[in-house]
Amino acid sequence: xxxxxxxxxxxxxxxxxxxxxxxxxxxxxxxxxxxxxxxxxxxxxxxxxxxxxxxxxxxxxxxxxxxxxxxxxxxxxxxxxxxxxxxxxxxxxxxxxxxxxxxxxxxxxxxxxxxxxxxxxxxxxxxxxxxxxxxxxxxxxxxxxxxxxxxxxxxxxxxxxxxxxxxxxxxxxxxxxxxxxxxxxxxxxxxxxxxxxxxxxxxxxxxxxxxxxxxxxxxxxxxxxxxxxxxxxxxxxxxxxxxxxxxxxxxxxxxxxxxxxxxxxxxxxxxxxxxxxxxxxxxxxxxxxxxxxxxxxxxxxxxxxxxxxxxxxxxxxxxxxxxxxxxxxxxxxxxxxxxxxxxxxxxxxxxxxxxxxxxxxxxxxxxxxxxxxxxxxxxxxxxxxxx
Ligand SMILES: Nc1nc2c(ncn2[C@@H]2O[C@H](COP(=O)(O)OP(=O)(O)OP(=O)(O)O)[C@@H](O)[C@H]2O)c(=O)[nH]1
Ligand SMILES: [Mg+2]
Numbered sequence: 001x002x003x004x005x006x007x008x009x010x011x012x013x014x015x016x017x018x019x020x021x022x023x024x025x026x027x028x029x030x031x032x033x034x035x036x037x038x039x040x041x042x043x044x045x046x047x048x049x050x051x052x053x054x055x056x057x058x059x060x061x062x063x064x065x066x067x068x069x070x071x072x073x074x075x076x077x078x079x080x081x082x083x084x085x086x087x088x089x090x091x092x093x094x095x096x097x098x099x100x101x102x103x104x105x106x107x108x109x110x111x112x113x114x115x116x117x118x119x120x121x122x123x124x125x126x127x128x129x130x131x132x133x134x135x136x137x138x139x140x141x142x143x144x145x146x147x148x149x150x151x152x153x154x155x156x157x158x159x160x161x162x163x164x165x166x167x168x169x170x171x172x173x174x175x176x177x178x179x180x181x182x183x184x185x186x187x188x189x190x191x192x193x194x195x196x197x198x199x200x201x202x203x204x205x206x207x208x209x210x211x212x213x214x215x216x217x218x219x220x221x222x223x224x225x226x227x228x229x230x231x232x233x234x235x236x237x238x239x240x241x242x243x244x245x246x247x248x249x250x251x252x253x254x255x256x257x258x259x260x261x262x263x264x265x266x267x268x269x270x271x272x273x274x275x276x277x278x279x280x281x282x283x284x285x286x287x288x289x290x291x292x293x294x295x296x297x298x299x300x301x302x303x304x305x306x307x308x309x310x311x312x313x314x315x316x317x318x319x320x321x322x323x324x325x326x327x328x329x330x331x332x333x334x335x336x337x338x339x340x341x342x343x344x345x346x347x348x349x350x351x352x353x354x355x356x357x358x359x360x361x362x363x364x365x366x367x368x369x370x371x372x373x374x375x376x377x378x379x380x381x382x383x384x385x386x387x
């Protein structure tokens with residue numbers, strides 16, 4: 001079915017007790033004195049031993065409590081990591097049910113690995129929004145791997161596929177860490193209407209503030225009053241201040257004021273909202289360029305992140321938006337929202353490997369804590385995990 005498309009796209013003691021005591025007994029009195037002294041020494045030694053014993057016990061207790069604390073910290077971290085992973089798994093439930101279950105069924109239906117099996121896998125990947133080009137590359141690599149490793153059991157293909165997806169996703173990017181170090185940092189949030197920019201800014205502001213950072217938000221979407229109010233609401237929830245102007249003001253002027261306030265308040269991270277109207281490319285380019293120029297001129301020393309927000313439920317549309325924004329701005333990362341609402345989470349693979357833009361954050365719900373830093377390995381594992 002996809003043969004035609006395929007042809008187009010080929011392409012880490014010591015007891016030195018031995019200060020021997022030679023006591024000479026000359027007179028009884030002296031002898032007694034000496035004995036008395038010896039007795040005292042022994043008492044002192046005993047006392048010292050007791051003290052040493054006490055100190056040893058205290059040290060032991062401290063060591064034990066330190067160890068308990070260490071174990072508790074490790075357990076806490078593991079619990080957080082587990083809670084995090086479970087949340088990711090839950091957020092990817094629809095994708096996993098669609099994608100992994102289909103792959104499982106296909107693999108079970110084959111008794112040997114042949115070209116038909118590869119084609120069926122290809123179809124599942126393409127219909128899960130992995131994108132044709134990226135799918136072709138993954139399946140080609142998988143085919144080579146099956147041949148090179150002399151794999152014959154269809155059941156063994158799942159782990160190989162998982163591995164090839166991780167590889168292709170890590171190939172074209174350096175890392176998935178959001179650029180906020182060193183401070184000050186400025187995060188410019190761009191993206192079309194309704195993708196979840198304001199919600200992501202609110203969640204992000206809350207996460208940074210909880211991490212001990214001083215955060216400020218600039219309400220650069222002046223297109224409608226409701227946008228400013230919505231951001232103010234998120235600012236209240238996240239306990240972060242907002243710099244805003246009135247509806248219809250020049251977005252670049254709001255960002256300018258945001259930068260001055262961030263400098264005066266010694267803010268670590270300034271997050272800027274922008275309007276997402278995509279009338280046409282040149283309009284978008286002009287508006288964004290004006291903001292970028294202000295940031296460059298007024299906040300040249302700041303670490304910059306240009307975060308493109310994309311809605312995962314829009315599938316291939318998200319890919320086209322990424323293409324347009326990549327042309328008009330130096331996008332440094334993607335925040336992919338609404339992954340909880342789609343069965344086509346495969347778009348993550350297409351975006352990161354096909355577009356070469358690292359996914360930095362993922363939205364897995366509408367709540368303030370429903371934003372996660374993206375980790376390729378965790379993502380692929382969560383996507384493939386069986387219930
Ligand atoms: N389920 C789910 N909903 C989300 C997520 N992120 C955002 N939303 C919802 O998407 C809708 C639009 O979000 P906004 O943050 O207003 O989007 P925006 O890009 O700022 O939109 P405009 O300001 O109109 O350009 C809201 O109803 C959000 O609750 C997510 O990760 N999961
Ligand atoms: Mg908004």
